[in-house]
Amino acid sequence: MSDSLKNVDGQSRSLGGTEQNWCKAVAGGTGITALALLISKNPNISDFKKALEKLQNDHPNLNYKLQRNSLNGSATFVINPPDHDDVRLNVMNLSKTSELLQTLTSHGSNSSLSPLHVLLEHELNVNEWSENSTKGLCLWFANVYTLADDKRVLVFRFHAGICDRTTAVSFLKELKEAMGEKEGGGCKDEGNVGIEELIPVGKTKKTLWAHGKDMVAYSVNSLRLTNLKFKDVKSSRRSEVLRLKMSKHETQMILAGCKLREIKLCGALAAASLLAAYSSKRHLITSNFQRKKYGVIFLNDCRSYLQPSLSIHEFGFYHSAISNNHELKGEETLWDLATKIYKAFENSKKNNKHFSDMTDLNFLMSKAIDNPSLTPSSSLRTSLVTVFEDPVIETSTDAERELGLDDYIGCASAHGVGPSIAIFDTVRDGQLDCACVYPAPLHSREQMQELLANMKIKLLEGFKMADMI
Structure with a gap:
């Protein structure tokens, strides 16, 4: 494994060619991964947050922030230690969710879609990564939308640079295990480098x-x-x-x-x-x-x-x-x-x-x-x-x-x-x-x-x- 893709100074990691490409693609609208779950039982937000904290501890990738070089546009992952006070969890109450759904379903082609479907599409088109930030951009977000009858829609949104389809599937599996207080499959991401370094x-x-x-x-x-x-x-x-x-x-x-x-x-x-x-x-x-x-x-x-x-x-x-x-x-x-x-x-x-x-x-x-x-x-x-x-x-x-x-x-x-x-x-x-x-x-x-x-x-x-x- 070459030094170029290890931690450069203990705080950052250079990206491989595929990861750099996804940073360009996601900024333009391709590669925003969304995982939307319809929950019929009112989840305990505290337990939900603890489960996310466990995943952050198990997977350093979930603690990355994305920084871009203003001179050449290249991207870097800045590695932050897990901060349990900074779990990216946003909870939207019933009133705000209803207002959002009313706006989203006002478009003719959306009127017959379920709340799960509408909110998934909404999240696919929220793109924080189209802008630059000197402080670095978070690479995943978790949102809870409140529906009637104690139902919730949980949506996780990831940058493709840290999340392919296998990652999304494993994330869901480990989340369900953590919510059920079972031991998950986290392995501290021993790879933690671009794919090119492992070919x-x-x-x-x-x-x-x-x-x-x-x-x-x-x-x-x-x-x-x-x-x-x-x-x-x-x-x-x-x-x-x-x-x-x-x-x-x-x-x-x-x-x-x-x-x-x-x-x-x-x-x-x-x-x-x-x-x-x-x-x-x-x-x-x-x-x-x-x-x-x-x-x-x-x-x-x-x-x-x-x-x-x-x-x-x-x-x-x-x-x-x-x-x-x-x-x-x-x-x-x-x-x-x-x-x-x-x-x-x-x-x-x-x-x-x-x-x-x-x-x-x-x-x-x-x-x-x-x-x-x-x-x-x-x-x-x-x-x-x-x-x-x-x-x-x-x-x-x-x-x-x-x-x-x-x-x-x-x-x-x-x-x-x-x-x-x-x-x-x-x-x-x-x-x-x-x-x-x-x-x-x-x-x-x-x-x-x-x-x-x-x-x-x-x-x-x-x-x-x-x-x-």
Whole structure:
């Protein structure tokens, strides 16, 4: 581990390239991670605060503050000791919550959404990190919203630099354990460095010529990709969310179809999104089988591949991206396309592209942020869809029921640089529940509702055609 990413003076830590990139992305609106929980039992605020204090003690990342160099714009994590009098917990009473909800639901497309959904979207679009501060910016926040009938919505908001999806899942698990007065899985974040410092030797090996060739290929191919129709390219953007849910039986059939073909759920979700997008353009296509090329980005958790390997309880951003393009001409079936998409991803991983292309993709992402005009309609869209290699698998426990945890949604914002739709998939008690994030008003809620409805149709048609029900 090089000294450049250790504590520089006992008080700060330099950031790796991926972390620096996320600081730029989050400032523009992509990478604000929110975890919203609906609690039907009035939580004891004192116990809740103690649980958060425990997590702060277990995870130094939760005590970081973000500082930027005013000269070159580079970012640094300033390490503060845990301050139990400074737990970032804001409690909003019933009157203020009701007033906020009334304002948020006054927009036509929000009127039918639940308080949990509305407050999640609200938090995804609160961005303290778009401004500079000489004192440093906190990297996570906790808010409690009070609803009627002794219900609460708890929302945690994190900067992507310290929180990938695995971190968010582990945070929730450890919080539930701490609230239940059980020993959590905190491990003092032994990694506590940027992902680049932990990549096994030789996995990033690539010649200068190969770097240049790949970056040109990524850049040229991105200009040839088909995008969803943009509704409004001029107005300021925000992230909105829709949920794609499947019944337990439907979920079992989809997972069985994936297992039969030795692929993962991400392949089926990516294929369904591409097929749905292609069918949405049918009225614009003159021939029956006009070719359209779409971009798919896979995010995979690299903790187990790093050296030393990290546990899921070590907080930070340790995901990498693999970008592939796929051409459709309208005659593809769900399972054939899903297999093709997943095998392309799997082959890229076998060739270590999740490590060797990390610098290239970070560079291109940074250039897109700095120069939006390089992307179609200055939309900053990098692909049609982003999916995770593995879904989150959750099974409700007696402890959760005792806490009154009725529902929750976790996802990250995507209205800066990113895909047209980012899918955060969870299989909860055997049922598929996807939080699908998109940039509005670049895309409208009605447009994305139609896309998700078509995705569900494609998924259902897939296993019906395979005679699996």
